[in-house]
Amino acid sequence: MAAVRRVRDLARAALPRSVGERLPAAPPQEVTELIHDKRFQRAVARAAEDQGRVEDEVWEEVKGYLHEMAAAHDERASQGWARMGDWFLRAYDVLVDEDQMQQLRKLDRTHSLALAFSHRSYLDGMVIPNVLMARRFSPTYTFGGANLNLPVIGTFASRTGVIFIRRATQEIPVYRLALRSYIRQMVANKRNLAWSIEGGRTRTGKLRPPVHGILKYLTDTVQGDEQGDSPDQEAPDVQVVPVSVVYDQLHEVSLMTDEARGASKTPEDWRWLVRFARLQRNRLGRAYLSIGEPFSLRERLDELAAEGVTGHQAVERVALDISHRLNRATPVTTTAIVSLALLGADRALTVDEVLETVEPLAAYIDARQWPVAGAADLRDRSTIRRALTELTRSGVLTAYDQGTEPVWKIGDDQHLVAAFYRNTVIHILVERAIGEMALLTVSELGPGAELPPGGELQVGWEEAKRMRDLLKFEFFFPSRADFEDDLRTELRLLVGEGVTEMTPTRARELLVGARPHLAHLVLRPFLDAYLVVADRLADHGDAPVDEDALLADSLAVGQQWALQRRVASEESISLELFRTALSLARHKGLLESGEGIGSAREAFAAELRDSVRRVNIIGEIAGEPVQVVLPPVPRQQEQV
Structure with a gap:
């Protein structure tokens, strides 16, 4: 009951004194300006015409959406929110690089900041505003899911700059128009905006693939009105700021891992909020907020346009830029x-x-x-x-x-x-792990092996690229050219000089002498999970596949393999990893049905069996007593 009273009292302390007072008493500045903006009025008129609707009806819908997402910064509410944030964060000491914050404050004086953060916890929404407010940054408006717009607490949050938005808007074009225009107006007014580039919390600890919605609207703003009107003034720019928040430990991880094993997601309601608050009673160490390298969105878009990259491809490239910078800013924790x-x-x-x-x-x-x-x-x-x-x-x-x-x-x-x-740190180790796999591949070349024009060294590069393609739905890799540069850096760390020649014997010597060995620590959990899905997919032969049924089958068989030690660890039995494997299979066209697809599916499974075999060899080289029993090769493959 103490947690219930605490949440209730903190929220009530910041709410309007009159029960009947609504948020906001008057529309926020951006909403008022939008409604009177000539470009926005023309956009609403076009939307009504395109949809064959009465314009007044569309206006009522637009105003309803703007009221739903409108946020303000009320001083009393913001102070109450900061107190609530401190209380929710009582399990942690929050560490911040003050030099980074000082540099960011200089940008804050002259630019609208677009703070793209990695989302590992619901606490992120407390850490970031509190850190910025304590250092007297301009007020920040944070996008949050409409599922968190709970009674009372949602009203409280929207008075502190939280903009609640819907996620599924494909069938609501008027909503998208309202949100895009609202964001444009916020940037025009030099507001700071913060959002999760992942669109939601990670379930694995790694950075998830970026979601493009908010970023797309920001690029529309920077490039000018996409409706084709000439803006009254030059389109505003924003400084994109990657923000990484990591924790020594998180109370909520156990709930997320239950979901990874197939449990239903707990709905966000008052009972959920109270349980979440209670979890924070026990100390868990530190939270670390780090700032990645900021960049001008307009300048980056201009660079991409000069390369011939525009439209959705440009948005994707910028999203990947943000993800790379987030990974680089994420520190290694002892945990x-x-x-x-x-x-x-x-x-x-x-x-x-x-x-x-x-x-x-x-x-x-x-x-x-x-x-x-x-x-x-x-x-x-x-x-x-x-x-x-x-x-x-x-x-x-x-x-x-x-x-x-x-x-x-x-x-x-x-x-x-x-x-x-x-x-949370695996991204810094993956290229080294792939380099080890490349060395092992070269070391296994037999006498008289047919070699490509580049010889043994080229065999290693090709293996590294194959592993990059195999794991491209799991990790954010740089371009192929930059990836090769990174691998050369790894080889220089091993050899101490540039590598121009490679033989199987030399590759074996390098691999055995390498410290540390990482492939078995970094790659095996993912390859094991992929193999489970590939094996169940191959079991379908040429037959059609129901994706939900395949995932359920993978969970069941994966648990069996964990008990039989056919996979190295139970961590591989995860819906999150299985879904990534499914994305890879879909990319390869293996979820389609038809004559001959069964052979392609079996080839995919065979590729993964061989990758798991190699990663286990590296584990043995590292001195690990490997006890993994690989799944049996199908009889058809034995005959081949």
Whole structure:
């Protein structure tokens, strides 16, 4: 009951004193300006004509939508929201790079900021406004899902700059017109806007594929009115600012992992809000807010136009730019590194064994100059032990101290939780892991093997590109040219000089001597999950496939394989990973039916079996006692 009273009291403290007072008492500035804007009036008239409707009827619909999404910044409400935010964030100390914030404040004085953030928690909506408000930034308007527009609390939030928007708007063209125009007016008034580039929370810890809706409307604004009218003044520009928020741990991860195993999503209502508030009672460490490299949206669009990239393709490219910068800004947390070590071992480890795994990772992170959250020393024994203790306290790990020394392991049913934390940093390791797979491929070339014009080195490049294509729905890779440059950087870290020649023997020597080995730690969970889906898809032969039924079958068979140790870890049995595998299969045309498709499906499964075989070999080279039993090769393949 204490949580209920606290949420209620904080909300009421910031609400209008009169129960009958509505939000807003008068329309916000942007709504009033829009209604009197000649371009907007012409756009509404065209919408009515295109839809064959009476213009007054369309106007009433537009005004209703504008009222629904309208937000304001009321000083009293904003102060109350900040107090509520502090209370919701009581599980954390929030760390911010003050030098980054000082640079951002300079931009804030002269530009409209478009803050695109990675969305790992509902707490993001508390962290970002509180950090900016405490440092006297211009008021920020944050887009949130209409599902969070709860009675009382929704009214409270909209008085603090939260703009509640609908997600499914394909069949509501007037709504899209209202939202696009509202965003244009906000930018014209130099308002700061914040939104999740992913469109919702990540369920795996990794950055999700970007959603283009808000970004599309921002590009329309920067490029001028897409309706073809000549604007009265030059179209405004915005500075796009990637914002990364990561946490040592999150109370809500266990709920998200339940959904990954097939559980229904809990609806957002007052009961949900109270439960969420109660979860924050226990301390969980720190939250880290980092700022990525800002850029002018207009200048970036002009650069793309010079390359011949316009329209939707330009929006996609900008979205990928934001995602890359978000990943680069995301710091490595000690929690993530410890989770990586224990997931890779999938057995109990002592502190010394965890440190033995982490030390080469720390050296690699230093060499690549990746930021570490809180400037933590990943080689420090007390730092690692503290992370082990905190993960044990929250139930992610279990500890056993009745022997000669304490050991820690992933708790029962906690593999997906640990994977969430590990995945917050997995993007910095994936190219190195792919490089290891390329080296192994070269090392397996037999005498007299048929080679491409580039010889053994080209075989390695082709394997790296194949892995890039296999995982392109899972990770944000740079362009092919930049990807090759990154791989050359990885080879220089291994060899210390440029690589111009490669032989199977040399590749084997490099691979065996590599520290750290990452492919089995980074790639295997995804490849195992893909193999489950590919195996179930191949089982259909040439027959049609029902996607929902395929996912359900994959969950069931995946659990069987986990029990049989046909997959290395239970973390691979996840609807989120299976859906990505399904996207890859769809991209390859394998969800279609017809004569011969069964052979293509089996070839896909065979490709994944071989990739899993190779990643397990790297695990053996790393000194890991691999006990994985690969799924049997179909009899038809044995005959081939």
